[in-house]
Amino acid sequence: MDEISLLRRARTDIPERTSASVARGRAELFAQIEAETPYAPFAAIGNDTSFTPRPLRRRRRRTVAWTGFSALGATALTVALVSGNLFGVGGWHGGADPAAADVLNAAALATLEVSDPQLAPGQYLRVRTDGTYLTEGWLDEDVDAARVDGEVVDLASIEPQYYMQGEQYEVFLSADRSDSWWWIQCRVTLDQTFGPKSEQAAQQNPSFTDGVAGHLQEAPGGLRKYELPDGGFKIGSPVGGYTTLDGSSDDFTLLPLEPSELLNEIYRFNGDAGQSRDGQALVWITDTLRLGTVPAEYRAAMYQAAALIPGVTITDNQATLNGTTGIAIGRDEANSSVREEMIIDPATGQFIGERRIALESYGPVAAGSPMGWTAVTTEIVDAAPTDVSSCNP
Amino acid sequence: MTTPDGEIICRSLEQPAAFAEVYDRHERVVFRYAARRLGASLAEDIASETFLVAFTRRRDFKGGGDARPWLLGIATTLMRQHARTEAKAWRGMLASDLARVDIDEIDAADARLDAKRLTRRLGRALARLPAGDRDTLLLHTFGDLDYEGISQALSIPVGTVRSRLNRARRKLRAAIELTSSREKEQSHGRNLAPAPSAD
Numbered sequence: 215m216d217e218i219s220l221l222r223r224a225r226t227d228i229p230e231r232t233s234a235s236v237a238r239g240r241a242e243l244f245a246q247i248e249a250e251t252p253y254a255p256f257a258a259i260g261n262d263t264s265f266t267p268r269p270l271r272r273r274r275r276r277t278v279a280w281t282g283f284s285a286l287g288a289t290a291l292t293v294a295l296v297s298g299n300l301f302g303v304g305g306w307h308g309g310a311d312p313a314a315a316d317v318l319n320a321a322a323l324a325t326l327e328v329s330d331p332q333l334a335p336g337q338y339l340r341v342r343t344d345g346t347y348l349t350e351g352w353l354d355e356d357v358d359a360a361r362v363d364g365e366v367v368d369l370a371s372i373e374p375q376y377y378m379q380g381e382q383y384e385v386f387l388s389a390d391r392s393d394s395w396w397w398i399q400c401r402v403t404l405d406q407t408f409g410p411k412s413e414q415a416a417q418q419n420p421s422f423t424d425g426v427a428g429h430l431q432e433a434p435g436g437l438r439k440y441e442l443p444d445g446g447f448k449i450g451s452p453v454g455g456y457t458t459l460d461g462s463s464d465d466f467t468l469l470p471l472e473p474s475e476l477l478n479e480i481y482r483f484n485g486d487a488g489q490s491r492d493g494q495a496l497v498w499i500t501d502t503l504r505l506g507t508v509p510a511e512y513r514a515a516m517y518q519a520a521a522l523i524p525g526v527t528i529t530d531n532q533a534t535l536n537g538t539t540g541i542a543i544g545r546d547e548a549n550s551s552v553r554e555e556m557i558i559d560p561a562t563g564q565f566i567g568e569r570r571i572a573l574e575s576y577g578p579v580a581a582g583s584p585m586g587w588t589a590v591t592t593e594i595v596d597a598a599p600t601d602v603s604s605c606n607p
Numbered sequence: 608m609t610t611p612d613g614e615i616i617c618r619s620l621e622q623p624a625a626f627a628e629v630y631d632r633h634e635r636v637v638f639r640y641a642a643r644r645l646g647a648s649l650a651e652d653i654a655s656e657t658f659l660v661a662f663t664r665r666r667d668f669k670g671g672g673d674a675r676p677w678l679l680g681i682a683t684t685l686m687r688q689h690a691r692t693e694a695k696a697w698r699g700m701l702a703s704d705l706a707r708v709d710i711d712e713i714d715a716a717d718a719r720l721d722a723k724r725l726t727r728r729l730g731r732a733l734a735r736l737p738a739g740d741r742d743t744l745l746l747h748t749f750g751d752l753d754y755e756g757i758s759q760a761l762s763i764p765v766g767t768v769r770s771r772l773n774r775a776r777r778k779l780r781a782a783i784e785l786t787s788s789r790e791k792e793q794s795h796g797r798n799l800a801p802a803p804s805a806d
Contacts (some may be wrong), residue, residue: 216776216780217729217780217782217783218747218776220725220729220779220783221729221744221745221748221749221779222748222749224643224700224729225642225643226643228639228642229647231634231635231638231647231650231651231654235651236634239651239654239655240630240634242655242659243626243627243630243655243658243659243662244624244627246662246663247623247626247627247662347621347622349618350614351614352610352611352614357610357611357672419610586621
């Protein structure tokens with residue numbers, strides 16, 4: 215017997231890891247996942263049949279026909295809003311395109327004029343996010359054909375298949391935010407395929423059929439709660455809130471309200487993450503606004519902070535998501551060939567949703583077309599959810 | 608659907624929760640690898656931490672369809688803080704650690720004695736190996752990685768893997784052969800064994 219054979223047989227009588235230990239490791243991983251993603255901690259999700267893809271309008275830049283501000287007046291307003299600390303932004307090297315800044319600052323003003331919804335005791339603010347995004351996969355048979363000695367060495371050699379996957383996520387904020395919140399995550403749905411192979415690949419993905427239709431979870435004081443296999447539970451990160459350098463927080467009062475200071479803080483929170491410092495700052499703002507939990511004065515500050523980010527432009531004056539039209543604000547990322555956009559209604563300050571636009575053709579998506587989008591809607595409801603019936607089959 | 612790990616990790620860049628699938632697929636392999644080196648108790652922490660580190664560094668994943676080399680590489684790095692514990696465990700290696708070793712080549716009457724001697728020498732030889740050589744050897748034997756996989760796990764060229772593995776095997780073989788020579792010594796009542804290396 216050689217040394218390798220001998221060693222292979224050493225310490226083989228290792229006890230299996232207990233299911234509680236496996237579950238604890240999984241819970242820790244989810245806590246980490248949440249810290250990075252303030253929403254959608256599970257892969258599961260659902261469908262909203264009223265949420266149908268809409269073709270992208272031809273991109274229009276700069277020629278803002280937004281009513282209420284002349285170009286001069288809007289620019290003057292921009293300066294008025296940010297001049298106090300215009301040069302206080304660390305490494306500040308410009309700011310948004312003036313037209314985009316107009317829209318963002320108008321949205322900020324409108325936000326301050328529109329007070330947050332007032333909830334009566336027992337009522338909840340329901341924030342629903344519907345999303346669709348391009349998903350890439352491979353056919354089982356193509357993967358098997360690419361195996362060498364049982365291993366797939368080169369994924370790039372396999373023809374990718376694409377389809378659009380839908381998700382649905384709901385948060386119910388309690389009138390008293392220290393009471394229990396609730397959140398629902400529905401199972402993912404297949405929203406669109408691109409031909410027979412795409413359809414086949416989607417059918418091979420068990421995410422659309424396996425498991426329950428959705429999860430309903432309690433969140434005491436807005437914090438996620440996990441049941442542990444040993445009967446205990448673990449309190450995790452906030453359902454709402456924002457990500458920081460080393461985790462997440464739902465205490466908005468810790469953020470500066472002054473836009474340039476806020477932008478500095480956002481840069482600090484994100485470190486080296488993302489395709490670029492400025493692009494990541496815009497993504498952070500979009501991610502945070504998407505949750506629908508940001509108090510009005512901080513929403514306004516975030517819009518104003520976005521107006522200070524270099525390279526931010528208006529990309530679509532008539533962007534429609536889920537039946538609501540707004541103005542798309544985005545930033546081209548040279549490194550990723552993808553533009554992240556937020557869509558807002560500058561007249562009300564409403565955050566309508568977001569889109570990811572392919573700057574180069576990618577799979578079935580033509581250059582200039584969306585690879586994914588999410589739409590956010592809010593309403594006041596009189597009771598907490600008791601089931602996941604809102605998850606469409 | 609047999610989705611390659613690479614696809615899942617790619618997807619998790621957009622959809623972080625997808626990374627849980629990587630955990631479900633490989634936590635057992637990582638745990639067993641760590642447990643064989645450090646014992647079950649420490650291995651639980653190593654296994655959990657491995658996936659936390661992997662998740663935060665998933666953008667760095669350069670592998671293909673199989674994430675095991677990458678994960679075992681992370682686990683190996685994490686285990687280095689327990690190098691003393693591991694070395695101590697190897698030095699105290701018991702015959703029961705080799706319970707499944709087929710000892711039919713050893714004279715039945717001396718089987719227990721030889722197994723003890725064998726494990727002690729093997730354990731000491733492992734404890735004395737340079738960390739890099741030991742990592743390479745144990746990724747091969749406990750992690751079931753081939754040269755290419757070890758190369759990915761430790762971020763070293765395949766040639767280095769080969770030389771480390773050869774060196775580690777040579778040292779272990781010397782320890783085992785020394786034991787075999789002593790068997791002969793006992794059987795024939797003569798000392799024909801070479802002088803033992805310092806241990």
